[in-house]
Amino acid sequence: MSIQSSIQALTDGYPPSMKRIAEVIIARPQAVLELTITELARLCETSETTLVRFARTLGFAGYAALKLQMAAELAAETAQLGAASSYGSDIAPTDTLAETVAKISGSELFGIRETAASLDLETLQKVIDAVAAAQRTVAFGVAASNMGARDLKEKLLRIGRVALGFTDAHDAVSSASLLGPRDVVIGFSHGGQTREVCELLRVARAGGATTVAITNVPDSPVTRDADLVLTTSVRETTFRSGAMASRIAQLTIVDYIFVGVARTTYEASVQALKTSRESLTRLRGDR
Incomplete structure (x- = not known):
């Protein structure tokens, strides 16, 4: 399962401090790459230590490992779907019909692929x-x-x-x-x-x-x-x-x-x- 899908699956069970982190990353996954751990902690109204603990709930040794894997994940999604059609991106009223079709088909294709890859x-x-x-x-x-x-x-x-x-x-x-x-x-x-x-x-x-x-x-x-x-x-x-x-x-x-x-x-x-x-x-x- 991808990092983003794992976060969504775990969000409801997180304490408030980690839930804020999850919600920020779900809404803006690029923030993990664009911001330092200090900046992201400030954005999520939490501490750097909590960010490290959050990364560990996803199976990473620390925040740096999470950041590295997120970079690879987002790059793969962009290569397959294009930046405007990122998997999990929402449908906006300004989207063209072509963009809407791309987002829905991309979401469904990735859902099938991730389900197959993570299936026991x-x-x-x-x-x-x-x-x-x-x-x-x-x-x-x-x-x-x-x-x-x-x-x-x-x-x-x-x-x-x-x-x-x-x-x-x-x-x-x-x-x-x-x-x-x-x-x-x-x-x-x-x-x-x-x-x-x-x-x-x-x-x-x-x-x-x-x-x-x-x-x-x-x-x-x-x-x-x-x-x-x-x-x-x-x-x-x-x-x-x-x-x-x-x-x-x-x-x-x-x-x-x-x-x-x-x-x-x-x-x-x-x-x-x-x-x-x-x-x-x-x-x-x-x-």
Whole structure:
């Protein structure tokens, strides 16, 4: 995960002094390169010592190492997107249509790349194995996160798996309360705070089901009752282009799970897809 994406994922858990640093860097990442540690500390209304501690929360030995890596990160983003289309940059009312398209596509492309690069493949394999062996799989999310849940449910159904999806939280939680050790529940929550998804996983885990959280924030409430956690890596913006990217990143993880499960019974899955596609021939008007 990039420095900027890591900062966004950790911001809500920081104390006030570090949260100010995070907010400044998210809004103006170039400040890390342009300002001395003293100047940046003054801008963030904190101390140089706090800046060093902040750098260590991101895995760096100190502020100098953070600054060096940030320079490389910003240079790579500029080379790929151009200075006007930096990943995570917000959409402004003065942007042309071309600039808007570039910013959105750049955000989504980088979201997919960072998600793939930071994904824990061992955990992904465990999720695939659990779903492949499951008697039932329940997928649920709220608002935009429900799109990933619905897509996973529909894909699993097309290869003959028993999968359930819900749009109502009460239905989802009541269904999860009846699940057991042979079942899997997958909760989608970009910010990791969604109360309905947290409750779904808590209830499902209490019954013995395998619980999975798909989120952008590894250490968040939604992961507390998750046996397995898969993380996306996208950045939010004021205009919510980050929310658009989160949807794409979640759908990418859904595809990883779906293809992984399908490969466990390759021939049967291919035949199921062919049969389900042919069953719709008359509805499509094909001859």
